[in-house]
Amino acid sequence: MQSPSHTLGEFALIERFFKTRSETMLASTKSIVILGIGDDCALLVPKPNEELAITSDMLVEGRHFFAGAKAQWLGHKALAVNLSDLAAMGAKPIGFTLALALPTADPRWLEAFSNGLFALANTYSCPLIGGDTTAGPLNICITAFGALPMGKAIRRSGAMAGDDIWVSGTVGDARLALAALRHEINLPPTDLELIENRLHQPVPRVELGIAIRGIATAALDISDGLLGDLKHLLESSHKDAEVFVDRIPKSVILQKMKVPLQTQFAACGGDDYELCFTAPSSQRIAINNIGQALKLSLTQIGSIKPMQNNLATISLMTSDGQDLDANTTAALLKSFDHFA
Amino acid sequence: MQSPSHTLGEFALIERFFKTRSETMLASTKSIVILGIGDDCALLVPKPNEELAITSDMLVEGRHFFAGAKAQWLGHKALAVNLSDLAAMGAKPIGFTLALALPTADPRWLEAFSNGLFALANTYSCPLIGGDTTAGPLNICITAFGALPMGKAIRRSGAMAGDDIWVSGTVGDARLALAALRHEINLPPTDLELIENRLHQPVPRVELGIAIRGIATAALDISDGLLGDLKHLLESSHKDAEVFVDRIPKSVILQKMKVPLQTQFAACGGDDYELCFTAPSSQRIAINNIGQALKLSLTQIGSIKPMQNNLATISLMTSDGQDLDANTTAALLKSFDHFA
Numbered sequence: 300m301q302s303p304s305h306t307l308g309e310f311a312l313i314e315r316f317f318k319t320r321s322e323t324m325l326a327s328t329k330s331i332v333i334l335g336i337g338d339d340c341a342l343l344v345p346k347p348n349e350e351l352a353i354t355s356d357m358l359v360e361g362r363h364f365f366a367g368a369k370a371q372w373l374g375h376k377a378l379a380v381n382l383s384d385l386a387a388m389g390a391k392p393i394g395f396t397l398a399l400a401l402p403t404a405d406p407r408w409l410e411a412f413s414n415g416l417f418a419l420a421n422t423y424s425c426p427l428i429g430g431d432t433t434a435g436p437l438n439i440c441i442t443a444f445g446a447l448p449m450g451k452a453i454r455r456s457g458a459m460a461g462d463d464i465w466v467s468g469t470v471g472d473a474r475l476a477l478a479a480l481r482h483e484i485n486l487p488p489t490d491l492e493l494i495e496n497r498l499h500q501p502v503p504r505v506e507l508g509i510a511i512r513g514i515a516t517a518a519l520d521i522s523d524g525l526l527g528d529l530k531h532l533l534e535s536s537h538k539d540a541e542v543f544v545d546r547i548p549k550s551v552i553l554q555k556m557k558v559p560l561q562t563q564f565a566a567c568g569g570d571d572y573e574l575c576f577t578a579p580s581s582q583r584i585a586i587n588n589i590g591q592a593l594k595l596s597l598t599q600i601g602s603i604k605p606m607q608n609n610l611a612t613i614s615l616m617t618s619d620g621q622d623l624d625a626n627t628t629a630a631l632l633k634s635f636d637h638f639a
Numbered sequence: 640m641q642s643p644s645h646t647l648g649e650f651a652l653i654e655r656f657f658k659t660r661s662e663t664m665l666a667s668t669k670s671i672v673i674l675g676i677g678d679d680c681a682l683l684v685p686k687p688n689e690e691l692a693i694t695s696d697m698l699v700e701g702r703h704f705f706a707g708a709k710a711q712w713l714g715h716k717a718l719a720v721n722l723s724d725l726a727a728m729g730a731k732p733i734g735f736t737l738a739l740a741l742p743t744a745d746p747r748w749l750e751a752f753s754n755g756l757f758a759l760a761n762t763y764s765c766p767l768i769g770g771d772t773t774a775g776p777l778n779i780c781i782t783a784f785g786a787l788p789m790g791k792a793i794r795r796s797g798a799m800a801g802d803d804i805w806v807s808g809t810v811g812d813a814r815l816a817l818a819a820l821r822h823e824i825n826l827p828p829t830d831l832e833l834i835e836n837r838l839h840q841p842v843p844r845v846e847l848g849i850a851i852r853g854i855a856t857a858a859l860d861i862s863d864g865l866l867g868d869l870k871h872l873l874e875s876s877h878k879d880a881e882v883f884v885d886r887i888p889k890s891v892i893l894q895k896m897k898v899p900l901q902t903q904f905a906a907c908g909g910d911d912y913e914l915c916f917t918a919p920s921s922q923r924i925a926i927n928n929i930g931q932a933l934k935l936s937l938t939q940i941g942s943i944k945p946m947q948n949n950l951a952t953i954s955l956m957t958s959d960g961q962d963l964d965a966n967t968t969a970a971l972l973k974s975f976d977h978f979a
Binding site for chain 1: 673674677678679680681682683684685687689690691692693694695696697699700701702703724725727728730736737738739740768769770771773774775776778780782784785787789792794795796858859860875
């Protein structure tokens with residue numbers, strides 16, 4: 300735990316790859332962050348009449364990414380999954396902390412990692428404001444902060460019976476990429492590259508989350524799989540839902556697969572980081588307009604029902620009104636579990 | 640990364656050991672936290688005219704604690720080191736997030752860990768407000784939040800030439816405990832128990848940090864070793880310092896050791912989590928009064944000097960004004976480095 304002198308040690312590494320870039324960002328963006336890296340704490344001065352949204356996600360090698368994954372992708376993804384949680388509340392990113400355990404202090408790895416990290420951070424003017432670096436098995440823990448007008452957070456608990464259920468973009472590609480990387484399926488190289496990008500460089504739906512404030516009644520991001528995450532929303536809202544399985548939006552590449560695999564990956568595949576949200580049917584035009592403005596497809600996949608038996612049940616059916624058989628339904632309702 | 644059904648899975652574990660206790664704390668404390676565990680983000684409503692202090696620390700097995708360390712101690716220490724950072728800014732704890740990677744989901748380990756964690760959290764009415772649990776090599780990452788009256792944060796950068804340098808409590812015991820646990824030295828069982836407690840269950844100096852707001856010109860907590868940390872303070876403040884080595888406060892147990900070892904452990908041992916702060920000499924009576932009120936010894940160990948050569952130099956001497964020899968000085972000035 301204590302150890303003697305060093306060559307390129309912790310302080311030099313932090314300075315070289317994180318502190319300087321963080322200072323550049325803080326200097327160039329108008330920020331509520333008044334003190335960044337280099338003291339015992341960072342300091343924020345929250346704006347009056349704003350709430351602060353806070354989320355923390357930990358990425359572990361072998362669990363959330365393959366050993367040897369490109370450091371640049373990891374830098375992007377570690378921040379993206381946190382910004383996705385901010386987006387799901389409708390919050391505007393304002394900053395993040397990074398705690399990083401590394402087996403070795405490899406400057407090339409750190410440079411690539413920080414390139415991926417800061418490219419995304421710059422996109423959202425979301426500065427790194429503090430953190431910790433230590434030796435250990437590779438582990439990336441980011442805590443991100445967002446601002447919201449008072450009372451405007453989109454919680455999971457606000458869905459009302461009769462609301463539409465919406466999904467942004469397409470779902471299932473990250474799961475398809477995983478299957479391809481595990482050699483469970485074969486894909487042409489161009490398709491593989493496109494869907495690998497979806498797995499490794501997800502786009503957090505920050506603009507969408509902000510745009511649907513005051514329109515959506517509930518929202519969450521799809522990290523564990525559409526149906527599993529929707530079930531969390533239903534549990535929080537004490538509602539049931541009806542989902543038209545063939546309406547779940549899939550990419551052109553996923554649509555080339557056999558239909559049962561399409562359905563399984565789109566309905567249950569994790570790591571998509573799209574938003575699932577609910578809104579009254581009176582908001583359909585407003586939501587379509589938001590989709591057009593953001594150049595992002597928004598698809599109504601079902602609707603919220605009153606809760607029948609305290610189980611947050613999802614009834615799966617086809618668009619022509621047929622129920623799916625019980626086995627298919629049961630198989631689809633399984634969610635992603637990090638300790639399974 | 641995706642995985643099938645589970646027995647006692649992630650959600651059940653979080654619910655059982657963290658969410659319920661967190662909710663109990665939030666319900667029983669008057670808090671600015673309006674939404675805790677269970678949504679995409681936690682939500683805080685900062686008070687007007689308050690700043691928010693944020694700190695993040697990651698604890699890794701084999702680096703910050705021994706494999707097989709008592710889970711209850713780990714729960715305490717993971718939060719304590721973060722509260723210590725808040726204390727060093729003068730901030731009052733308001734909440735924290737926990738991200739936890741665990742090799743196995745052992746309910747006994749989790750119960751002991753959460754016992755240690757919540758015992759300390761309750762002491763400071765600092766609720767768990769969110770986080771993440773995943774499988775992976777044991778890693779504990781806590782991000783803690785504190786509140787400060789606007790402009791009252793005690794930064795590292797405010798030390799002035801002529802200021803006294805103060806240290807709370809005693810330093811070196813955690814390093815002594817480490818030496819004993821590594822069988823480098825032998826200690827009687829009662830002494831070992833006392834100093835092991837100092838290593839495993841450090842007391843964050845939260846009340847002291849709050850009390851010295853407006854009195855201290857600069858502060859930090861001693862995590863890497865007194866002299867190494869003081870050097871960080873000097874670098875931030877662009878000052879030099881003079882430290883009387885024989886004034887550095889040591890416990891009765893450490894004072895039983897040979898003098899060179901006493902000096903080395905007290906001056907350079909890490910993991911103490913005492914505060915080192917600077918204040919004008921006009922504040923000596925006020926500081927002594929604070930120490931008496933908190934029943935915490937506060938010792939003036941030296942003073943701040945104008946910077947001579949841009950190196951944030953610490954001159955080590957004895958109380959009778961003798962300089963320490965260069966070799967002793969060089970050996971003492973080495974700081975703790977996680978990547979050494």
